[in-house]
Amino acid sequence: MAKAFANISFTPKVKEFQTKMSSRDNYQNFELGENEVVALSEFEKQFIGERDSFYQATIAENGWPYVQHRGGPAGFIKILDDHTIGYADFTGNRQYLSVGNLLGDDRISLILMDYPRRQRLKIWGRARLIDELTDSNLLAQLEPEDSRAPIERGVVITVEAFDWNCPKYITPRYTQSDVNKLLAEAKSSSDKKAIYGYKYAGNAAIPLTITDIRQVAKNIRAYELTHSHGLDLPGYEAGSHITVPVMLPDGSETSRSYSLISPHKNTGPYIIAVKNEGHDQGASKVIHQHWQVGMEITTDQPKNYFSLHKDNRPAVLIAGGIGITPIKAMVEELLSRNSSFELHYTAKLSSEMAFYRELLESGSEYCHFYFSQQTNSQRLDLKKVLSKAPEQAVFYFCGPKNLLDASIRMANELGIERERIHFESFQ
Ligand SMILES: Cc1cc2nc3c(=O)[nH]c(=O)nc-3n(C[C@H](O)[C@H](O)[C@H](O)COP(=O)(O)OP(=O)(O)OC[C@H]3O[C@@H](n4cnc5c(N)ncnc54)[C@H](O)[C@@H]3O)c2cc1C
Structure with a gap:
């Protein structure tokens, strides 16, 4: 189409001015090729x-x-x-x-x-x-x-x-009928919210009922989810997560992923731990404020993009804050396999560290805890942990972006092969 447009519009005076303004080289291409x-x-x-x-x-x-x-x-x-x-x-x-x-x-x-x-x-x-x-x-x-x-x-x-043409200087404007349509959509969304409140169940395949809620650290709650009809839930391995439906305060329906905190091969229930990120429009705040025991949601089969290796090589697990959730499932799986591993878990304070007691009791000799805002606490030294790791260890990182970035950078600097590095970002 460009050639026909150029044939009509690029008059000698237009071309002359394009040359003066240095845009001629770009537009000359429009004139090349066969007549269309x-x-x-x-x-x-x-x-x-x-x-x-x-x-x-x-x-x-x-x-x-x-x-x-x-x-x-x-x-x-x-x-x-x-x-x-x-x-x-x-x-x-x-x-x-x-x-x-x-x-x-x-x-x-x-x-x-x-x-x-x-x-x-x-x-x-x-x-x-x-x-x-x-x-x-x-x-x-x-x-x-x-x-x-x-x-x-x-x-x-x-x-x-x-x-x-390019959209750059087009101001979006709406006709009365566009506005009516948008208002109708907003109304149906707020009608839905008026009917269901935040008890939005989604429309995935597996019906779940919230059967228990536990505060596991400051701002972190664990939710136990049981099959609503008493059936077995699909099994999964450590590192898996499920996606749950959430209705946000603006009435929009969305979903968020949460790692399953204990591995299990079959039956149930599923347990997730959700950190309240505190944003007014955020899903985690809605979950903390509105999810109650007895409420129903739906989910799909668990997915796993962060699986453990199957062979006997030792594992080095590094978790920061809420990044402990898939790592905790890995700890349990490695303990049940009798596989060698070490856990390095860092949070600001022990009160913000989910599952601190459980992990301490489950395998203290393998678990190392670091508190970045607690006086007299040791800080996580990534260089030391990674360089002293057993030979052929496989590394798993989960946590805030800066911890992930620093861990990956350090592993690269130390020449650890890419195949031995696994991480999951929550973003
Ligand atoms: C595989 C995986 C496992 C996770 N496991 C856990 C866990 O165990 N515990 C935990 O607390 N958190 C976990 N998360 C993070 C969780 O899914 C939410 O991102 C978190 O709860 C913050 O959501 P928010 O809406 O409250 O916060 P916000 O700050 O509002 O959301 C964070 C940002 O991410 C965007 N965002 C997040 N999720 C989605 C989505 N599904 N679709 C579109 N945009 C999105 C938001 O728009 C926003 O920009 C996991 C994430 C992933 C991907």
Whole structure:
């Protein structure tokens, strides 16, 4: 399409100015290649077919351009074939400026706008005027549905070029019907919230009931989820997570992923631990404030993008804050396998460290705890931990972004092979 557009628009003076402004090199490419057969694709056809107005320029006999706004019901511009469009011209103020101009010069240029989506299509073409006497069949094709206004003529345009423009300076604007539609959507979303409150169950395959809630650290709660019909839940391995539905305060339905904190091969229940990140519009705050025992949600099969290796190589587990959730499942799995591992777990304070006591009791000789805001506490020294790790150890990192980044960087610096490094980001 670029060539047809350039042939029409890049006049000698335009080219001269492009050269002066150093944009000529870029635009010269538009003029290369074969002459094109101009054809509207389905994309342009749909765009044109949805419009309820456009701007149209014609050329007066005295050389003045004349721009006019045309409007009608959405879809009033008809697509007649791959390179012909047309519209019905209704009785107006009877100045007949565009019509008079087109009788002298058939060249026409249109701009079609989609303000909400910030799209703009320019069309160049040649127009011919038809009426009841010259082509009543074609005129009938141009008539909009439900039209009651008298049609004076049809304007049939053979498209010679078109061009899409950049959205940069298009301010989104909405018609009354766009606004009504958006209000209806918002209302249905708030109606849903009025009906369900935050008890939004989602529509995944597995029905779960919250059967227990425990505070496991400051801002962290563990939720026990049991199959609502008493059935076995799908099994999973350490490192897995499920995705749960949440309705946010603005009424929007969304979901968040949470790691399953103990591995299990079958039955149930599932247990997740959620840290309240404290954002007013955040899902974790909704979960803390509104999830109650007895509430039902749905989920899908657990997924695992953070699995443990299966062989006997030792594991080094590094967890920061809420990043302990998949790592805790790994600790349990490694203990049950009798596999060698070490855990390095860091949080700001012991009160913010979920499962501190449980881990301390489960295998204190393998577990090392670090508290970054507690006086007299040892700090996690990544270089020391990684460089002193047993030979061929496989590393697992989960926690805040800065801990993940630092752990990966250190592992790279120490030349630990990529295949031995595994991590999961919660972002
Ligand atoms: C595999 C995995 C396991 C996780 N396990 C745990 C866990 O065990 N415990 C825990 O507390 N957290 C876990 N998380 C993080 C959790 O999913 C949420 O991101 C967290 O609870 C913060 O959500 P929020 O809406 O309260 O916070 P916000 O600060 O509002 O959300 C954090 C940011 O991420 C965006 N965001 C987060 N999730 C989604 C999503 N699903 N779709 C679109 N945008 C999203 C939000 O828009 C926002 O920009 C896990 C995440 C992943 C990917």
